[in-house]
Amino acid sequence: MSKESTLDLSLFEKMKVQNDPEEFIISRIRELVHRGDLKPGTRLPSERALAESLNTTRGSVRKALQKLEFYGLVDISPQSGTRIASLHQETVEELINSIPVSRNRKMADLMEARFILDVQCARLAAERRTDADLSLIETRQEGFLKAFYGSSESFLEEDYLFHLAIAHATGNHILVSLFSQLTPPIVTSNQPHLGQRDRDFSRIPSEHQKIIDAIRSGSPEEAEEAMTGHRNWALKRIFEGEGK
Template sequence: MIYREVAQNRTADVVVAQVESLILDGVLRPGDRLPSERELARALDVSRPILREALDDLAARGLVESRHGGGTYVADVIGEVFRQPVVALVRSHPRVQADYLAFRREVDAIAAGLAAERANADDRALLRGILERLDEAHAAGDVQREAELDVEFHLAVSDCTHNTVLLHTLRACYRLLADGVFYNRALLYGEADCRDRLHAQHHAVAEAILAGDGAAARAAAAAHMDYVAAEVAARQEADARAAVSARRRAVAEARLDGPRGGRGPALGLTETTAPGGRRGRTA
């Protein structure tokens, strides 16, 4: 149980402070459901009126929220790195992906190094558990599950840093990754060779952290992000070439199938009749 009995000064402020710490430390994530009022009051050893006062205070400050159908949940305290209009711009300008991946390379390396230096027994147990699940998904060829565990793996590494600012900064970055804002992880996991390489890289990062080798962990994390950046760039280039080839083929086939010796309408244009009987062309 993550909640501790309130030994003395059983006031709403003490309950609020405990829940705040759980959110700040990353123990409770956005969307996590709190126990029922009865269960939580029993776990904290406080009266239900005091608990209600604490929950009202947390809700007023935007840390928890009640949802339709019942239950109290941790609110979206991470927020957005970018507002939605900027996210739309990012999606339409793939070159920003390179900036994101460059940022991730540096920050992920710092996180891995700190994780190796600061991880305790519980942190290492969690990391091993995620690694085992990654192994199972990889062996089963479950691409979707492996992509989901990819995010969980990086979240666990950030937890191991025991640096609150770094933890929440990375969680905001990984949300963009999970939402596919910068690139589609499923495409990377869709190719066997790429999946194998990513899997081996995750193992290299984890093994360095578990061994307490900060330098090796930083190097492994940087190498991992270098590989991801190279793969994403290669796929963007291939997609661009494919788009050009598709257009070239369409125009070539239209030219080959057009009237022989005739001038006909321009390729890619359709003849129209303008007001007054004049003929024109539109795309």
């Protein structure tokens, strides 16, 4: 029984100066799992051993491992140790912070997922919106227009609120949650495509209006079509400069 798939060793050699040991441990283990160097069931070195090996304190190691357990990446058992968990599903936040996939690729995946949600939310909103929902959407549109035609740099934030109001109008809390998970990383990504306006941006206000009209009149098909056109254009902007 002494054999068993046990502890690895020098995979955690200290590197450089570690400004944030906790973050380093998390990203390192995540990387090792992704690359397959750490297979499910593999036991990690003890918290004390890891701390010494990384020239850090046990507290930092512990915080990192606790977060990894929360992520579902490892299983911690008292007196038994910490092992790589069996089947692990990543959260969106994990994926965004993960290493192996290129930044552009992740952004493309994010935009595509949001595209899907946007279109379906528009359709459902047209079916179910209450008057209060419609009122909120129109308020958001006003805010967006003010930011858009003003010199405000925050029109992306306002655009987000507009789309979020549509998601809210579906009455489905889960959809709102998914939506809000996807958008902040997009908004804060400082994608050069998004930040600066150019000729095409003039389309946005009228496209928004089409969507609003469809939702007001309760026409799911029209809403779906309007949102598809609106978002398809945004998607293309991202995909340009990188093949799928």
